[in-house]
Amino acid sequence: MAPSAISDKPKVLAFTYPECAGEEYMKEFKAKFQFDVLEATTREEVIRKVPEKVASSGPYDALLIRMGTKPYEPFDAELLQGLLPGCKIMVSGSAGYNEFDVDWMTKNGVIFCNTRNAVSEATADMAIFLMLAVLKDATRAENSARTGKWRHDHSPTVDPSGLTLGIIGMGSIGKHLAHKAAVFNMKVQYYNRNQLSAKEESRYGAAYCARLNELLSTSDVISVNCPLNDATTKMISHEQFAKMKDGVFFVNTARGPIVDEDALIEAMETGKVRRAGLDVFEEEPEIKQYFIDSDRCTLQPHLGGLTNASWQRAELECLENIRSFLETGKAISPVNENEV
Structure with a gap:
């Protein structure tokens, strides 16, 4: 469960930049972790670009997935396989996680976290x-x-x-x-x-x-x-x-x-x-x-949790899950901790 030893800093990949977390927080986060963003807007792009990104800058220890990720769904083996075996934690900014293949993550030793209180x-x-x-x-x-x-x-x-x-x-x-x-x-x-x-x-x-x-x-x-x-x-x-x-x-x-x-x-x-x-x-x-x-x-077009405060809380909760896991080996709100 230890972070990758390839880099001096553990590496975190995000599908989009967590802009609501605030630059002051992100500056502190980046001081401890290498933080990269995958430039992709469609599922097909993610499937193609993840292995390329891992080859050029990885392997990655953690993956951050913000809210509003409908174009990438579902989050399954086809989409995420390229991050293995290095990635040991994947976190989502959403409370619900029916679009995530948690069973697949569990079988591959990956901790999955949702956000419990943000939205x-x-x-x-x-x-x-x-x-x-x-x-x-x-x-x-x-x-x-x-x-x-x-x-x-x-x-x-x-x-x-x-x-x-x-x-x-x-x-x-x-x-x-x-x-x-x-x-x-x-x-x-x-x-x-x-x-x-x-x-x-x-x-x-x-x-x-x-x-x-x-x-x-x-x-x-x-x-x-x-x-x-x-x-x-x-x-x-x-x-x-x-x-x-x-x-x-x-x-x-x-x-x-x-x-x-x-x-x-x-x-x-x-x-x-x-x-x-x-x-x-x-x-x-x-x-x-x-x-x-x-x-x-x-x-309403599924807007319930999509507010400015919720986005900020969700991104901070995601980042804190990653921080806690990479620093202590324990995530704050793991869904599948008992099975991994």
Whole structure:
């Protein structure tokens, strides 16, 4: 697990420069580590240029992958093989990591780190924004204002106060969401793989639902905030929508494939779901035409965590993971440490 001994300094490669980390931080980082950037804008370029870069300047001990890397996905053997066997840690600026082949990394002795806290609050803010938008019928109201219809038939809209918010996934994003929902005098309940401690439940004013169906059948607003994995793919489908209250408000800021979009469309057509706020989609950047055409949907292009503060926190968290690993042999937030 030791860094490469080819250079006096351990070598770090980034697919794009972490400009949000700040030059003062980067100056200090570069004093300890050789830091290079791969000039590539497409997946094909990365596949071609990584072996060339390793041959000319490597081998590299660490790889940094910023947020906003859709053109390179997926991060698999085909893309990253050229960094082996020298590279021992790969870090991502994103919280979710379904686009990374962590199993492949583990088999090759590579530590993988995501960012655990960088985008959490910003994503919770997006969930609040979409929740308020669907409660206030904002998309339809804006369309009416822009087309000269004024209020049309929009009033009255719905107050969040007194409604029950059901949070699916009570990690850091869910906790931020629960905390913010309290400002609107909402009742908060959650479904999670593991129940929080009594102290945490008290802190966030959240009641635990031991079964998903319990949360679905008793929530006025449902927010999806769990990670995407094999167990959560299409976790919300026809059966789950059927369990929900009639006229429920539905928000997804997690990952598109967690929700069966055909089932959501059916639920919207029958009135089971009154309105939906979506920041993520099954086949993004492609969006189903139904959602584009429906004025009962408020849509965002997966912007939840993409704020200036989140980018800075993500890049600093990535760099600190690398620094810690190269200096101590231990990363701060490894996903697969127990398997490597």
